[in-house]
Amino acid sequence: MSDKGKIIDEIAGKIKSGEIQPWKTESVLLEEYNIEFPEHFRLGTLSRRKNIEELTGYKFNYIELPEKPYLMQWRCPKDNSIWHLEARDMDTTCTFCGSTLGPHGTGEERYLPLVNNYIGGKEEYYSYAGQIKVFGDVDKTFTNILAYGPGFGSIGISVGCFRVNKLGGAEVKVARWAGAARNLGYVFESDEEREKAVVVAKEFLPALRKEMEEKYLTEFSGEIYEIEFVRRQHHSQYFLYICFYSRFEHARGHGDTSSAVGFARGRMDTIFNEKGVKYIQSIIAMGFDGDLKPSPRNRRGRYVSAQVRVPISDYEKMSKTSIDSLFSYMEIDRQGVIQEQGGFLYSGMGGEIIPALYRGTKVNPRPYNVSCTENVYVEIKGDDVIFGVELPNLEVGAASSREGLICPTAREVLKFMGIGTSKEFAAAAAAITLAGEFNFTLLHLRGEMYASK
Ligand SMILES: [Zn+2]
Secondary structure: OOOHHHHHHHHHHHHHHOOOOHHHHHHHHOOOOOOOOOOHHHHHHHHHHHHHHHHOOOOOOOOOOOOOOOOEEEEEOOOEEEEEOOOOOOEEEEEOOOOOOOEEEOOHHHEEEEOEEEEEOOOOOOEEEEEEEEEOOOOOEEEEEEOOOOOOOHHHHHHHHHHHHOOOEEEEOOOEEEEEEEEEEEEOHHHHHHHHHHHHHHHHHHHHHHHHHHHHHHHHEEEEEEEEEEEEEOEEEEEEHHHHHEEEEEOOOOHHHEEEEEEEHHHOOOOOOOOHOOOOOOOOOOOOOOOOOOOOOOOOOOOOOOOOOOOOHHHHHOOOHHHHHHHHHHHHHHHHHHHOOOOOOOOOHHHHHHHHHHHHHHHOOHHHHOOOEEEEEEEEEEOEEEEEOOOOOOOOOOOEEOEOOOOOHHHHHHHHHHOHHHHHHHHHHHHHHHHHHHHHHHHHOOOOOOOOO
């Protein structure tokens, strides 16, 4: 074995025994093994890979290690903007002004790691974030391989995992079913015609539901568990929502549910035509089922705002009242919604932690805010404090399916992590989130978070 091979084996062994923290590997290689710069980035990465292979018993096949696994710093001579580019990146043009970038920093200062605890990957930069032990509905130790975007790091998760493991691991509860919803909308000319439709639809539904399940859902242990009828009106148009709620044991289910409801629409249209029910329009009516909107039905969505500007005096003239009245009007409505109607509010940093798992494993190609809602909670039980996180709507299907291909790199991540099922994915997501929150809370309480020196 080459000298470098021996060094990698030795460092991997020391990471495994806890003698070297995974994020200290590069500095140990420089200081104790006299490895030249920037070769230590490659050897550090190889040592962490070796450690993961030994911990899991699997070999790296698809997660690539680039020849130069580090970034280089560049500077624009015109606007002084500083650029971090992967070493293989040949495009050294400033995106702002089009100037050719020059080197930033001299010698070793120019080089930085791609991400902390880097272990490979070209399209995503994968980090090793330690192991976490869970028990309860899932008994397992997950070996965390995460892909972070800007704003978060693997070290916080690693430290949190270390702390949680030391306290005995994380107890997890995972629901058996994952829900999905899709809504079918009909528009009628009159109330009477709509009522005729409701009667016909309710007669036909038991047979239709069975067809939908057999054709689209049973493959993933899915079923339609509820169908809701809601009547709404817009001036002279009479709406009927027929919302199908499905649930799945092994899949995310939204794509399959949508296909099933699309099929139901065709069958329902035919039945209405046969029975002489006259509708103006039939449509897959999103919104009611919450698709990509922040709805309590499936909680999807993103924030966007729009505003109009009016001088106060003009507004007072326009509304024939004082501006104070506008404010108290708004507040009485706001308090009514918040205090009387309830609502759903989320806490914690799940929106930053959970995407690292989604990005790494590619099991959910949808926007992260669809599935990254979280609540952090603390409770006192006897002499103990319970610190927990709950993810009320985690969407996941670990099978590579029609819902979105999972590439071999991501399947390799799932294998290394120890995730074979949707239930295990959910357990891992909650455990990693707990580790992150637990550590960050401590840092905040100690005044060590965002503390400028
Ligand atoms: Zn520039």
